[in-house]
Amino acid sequence: MDDNRFAELLGNAAIGVWGDMPRDIQEALFETAMRGHDDLRHELAKLLHDRHPRTQHPPHPA
Numbered sequence: 001m002d003d004n005r006f007a008e009l010l011g012n013a014a015i016g017v018w019g020d021m022p023r024d025i026q027e028a029l030f031e032t033a034m035r036g037h038d039d040l041r042h043e044l045a046k047l048l049h050d051r052h053p054r055t056q057h058p059p060h061p062a
Contacts, residue, residue: 019052 014021014029021029030048034041 015048015051018048 011033018026026048030044034044
């Protein structure tokens with residue numbers, strides 16, 4: 001098995017348990033995944049929020 005297949009498996013697992021993760025872990029994983037992929041941020045956020053509605057967090061204080 002190559003690295004891409006392991007990454008796919010791990011990514012699918014993370015999506016599956018996303019709503020059970022602490023917010024700081026969600027944010028760290030999301031930011032790491034989106035590094036260099038700003039064009040996909042909204043799409044991934046929407047996917048995660050649609051699958052796990054309780055992950056809809058209020059905005060960070062300014």
